[in-house]
Amino acid sequence: MSGTPHDDHPHQREARDCAEAVVAEQLEHPDGQYAPEFDERTARHIADAQLVEALLRHHHATPDEHEAQEHRIQRVLGALTLDPAETGSAGQIHTTRTRGRIRTSHRVVRHLTRWSLAAAVLIAASLWWIATPAPSMAASTLDMAIEAADRAEDRTYLVTIESRPDAPINFHQEARLDTRGGDRFVLRRSTPLGRDLVFGSNGRETWIISPLGAVTVHDGPELLDRWRTRREAMLPFHNLREALGFLDSRYDLRILGREVDDAGRELVHLQGERDPEAGLGPTEADVWCDARTGEVTRLMLLLPEEWSPSGHAARVTFELQDTTPLPLDWFEPEGQV
Template sequence: MNPPAHTLISGYLDEMLTSEEEVILARWIEECPENAQRFAEEAFLHDRLRSEIPSLAALTQVMGAVDPVSAKSKSRPLSRSRIALITGTLAALIAITSMWRGMIGTPVAAATTEWNRVVAISGLQTDRTYRIKRESATRLFPDAGGPIRVSGDAAPPLGSPGPILNGALLHVRGGSQFVLVRKGPDGGTYVSGFNGDHSWDVRPGSPVRVSTNETGFRHGVPGQGDLIPLISIHDGLESLGSAYNIELRPEEGSEGKSFIRVLTAERKSPDHNGPRRVEITYSVRSGLIRQLRLVDLPRENGILITVLLTLIEERDLGADFFNHESHHEPGLHVQVEE
């Protein structure tokens, strides 16, 4: 006996159907226009939930229950380098936390102190991996009387085709080392990085390009040229300084093992070339940034994008991970640029 239609539709939306059930659903949709319409209405609600829920501040509190990162990292065996890393991190955390406890005073001071703590911790020599999601984009048409806003991950035309930011992985170590992995429109993998000494770029069908200029291969990455480079989380946040009003939201997640809070930084003046707002969701205990949202980050051609970085992993990536050699076949021609 086939499952009822509403169960099939719901199963499809949650990607729970077997291939046989997908065939049954497809036949049911084709059976009559009423069935297809029922499917469309359910899909409409599903899509609206996808765009509505992330913007609901009231639901932020339940995020405290979500702690997949710590669950993952607990089961991992500790290597010697990781033990050294953790020891160093703990020492720094104790020092920073002691300082923080003594400094709490007014709400503004508390927010600023928390901000400094979170930024300082983001610069520690631990390896973290974030997934980048483009939440929305707005294209300003000065002559058209209003902006086009595309929400629910979509974006309006972004100019010349290039590697796609949405879905990219960003690996970071300390304040400046990074590896950014993006998919290209041709399906190829584009990897760029900075190992603390030189920047590099690996792309399909091209020699490896290496430069001593730290920002050498960041073209096309939102925020370049602004005061908050997306890929240098620590340096970017540190540079916000007095141009933003920092607030600590009152809500605090209290479920699960991880307590989280949200810090926001609102741009004081539109003349500042950074994002309109920065939201940091972080673990109260560790100060680790779990999510970083950059709202209305300027790009070229009058486009503003909102980008969400979500921490998906915290583990030692190995000594060589931030060198280009770890990201391409050996023997590839290396081209050194100024």
């Protein structure tokens, strides 16, 4: 029931006891003096323990307690902006303990005060992060991925299109997608003729090199739009930046979690479900992007049946393969002939 006190969670009690034990150990240092290692190792333990306790308290709090926590966070952040003279001198504070009646020195109090404020800021920031609505966090993550895709950096992706496991007809095709920023790309796929079909854009023009070697160049995106919708192409000609833009405008987003890839990067897993009123587009999309840089390492799109080559729902997957810089003219038709 809202506003009803409840027992601490066991892990919350454990975290609080840990913090109290560390502080007690420091206060019992010989002669009640400041321990040499306090400002490094011990202070981090105190901050960590207080953070864990605060997170658990926030997780198990009632609605009324959430409101009180928000008030305390704002009060702490506001107090940090005050001049120390307004809050009183730390040297006037004295602490006694029943056992041993140990009085802490002014030096210990000053360091405890300093690290308590640091821990309070950390806890306040963490609780603010937890309290941020999930859709806002998902949208911010996607914005970071779009910004990364717009940076003029070279990336190579393996693009795979395949039928779903339950499809009556199995098919699997691959292509290579090179990108530089959000408007330059080259998509290359093999054909039965033994030569590749190459499709790309230099940011000003779109162009196609057929398996027979013919080059077609067109100003603007019309060529892209025409070839992207042709069923005989057998592969949606996606621009990675365009796919992310679809998610931004037509999908309900949520963060599914975080994971670490084989390269040791922390990835954020973002999922988007198409708004039924948003028109055509993949029914579902999953994005894995670097939590630090926003770089997309994997993008998986679930296509509706009307977009699939076989008439059955299929998946298109982009997998980051390489970030080696490409030749300067790579995104011009001349660079592919």
